[in-house]
Amino acid sequence: MFSPNLDFVCDKCILPDFQADSKENALHLLAEHAARIHSGIDSEEIFNILQERENLGSTAIGHGLAIPHGKIPGLDRMLIIVARSRKGVPFNAVDNQDVHIIFLLIAPGDAATTYLKVLARVSRLLKKPGVYDALLQAESAEAIAHIIEEADGRP
Numbered sequence: 001m002f003s004p005n006l007d008f009v010c011d012k013c014i015l016p017d018f019q020a021d022s023k024e025n026a027l028h029l030l031a032e033h034a035a036r037i038h039s040g041i042d043s044e045e046i047f048n049i050l051q052e053r054e055n056l057g058s059t060a061i062g063h064g065l066a067i068p069h070g071k072i073p074g075l076d077r078m079l080i081i082v083a084r085s086r087k088g089v090p091f092n093a094v095d096n097q098d099v100h101i102i103f104l105l106i107a108p109g110d111a112a113t114t115y116l117k118v119l120a121r122v123s124r125l126l127k128k129p130g131v132y133d134a135l136l137q138a139e140s141a142e143a144i145a146h147i148i149e150e151a152d153g154r155p
Helices: 023-037 043-056 112-127 131-137 139-151
Strands: 061-062 068-071 079-089 099-108
Touching: 023 043, 023 099, 043 068, 043 099, 061 131, 061 139, 068 079, 068 112, 099 112, 099 131, 112 131, 131 139
Parallel strands: 068 099
Antiparallel strands: 079 099
16 A cells, blocks of 8 residues: 655655756756656656646745646656756746745556645645755755655654
């Protein structure tokens, strides 16, 4: 049974120096990175699914945060990528602020319940006091992972 904890595949899932100049560019780069991490999924398929979701409304939730997400048929496990942009990425956020922390969530096509639980968990984690600032100030991917693990209630 899949736990809705925010477990990461590896350190490759954390991008501490993410560089993108637009939402579309960010989604392309994240899709390409996801395809490199998880062989068997195509970056264009990921991008198209993310773009379709963005067409419904921006996944930038304000306060410098975005949670782009989608489901991919045939995917065998949940994939979460965390990207930090010190410069910020224009993402059509509800508050018109650039995004600095992006949690990309890609789920198997048949994981509706788990998908929603993880999405809610990420949202709650990012609203915890001090987490956003700590993620922005972290020195490395390892430090970002540690912050997320602590905020997610894991030792």
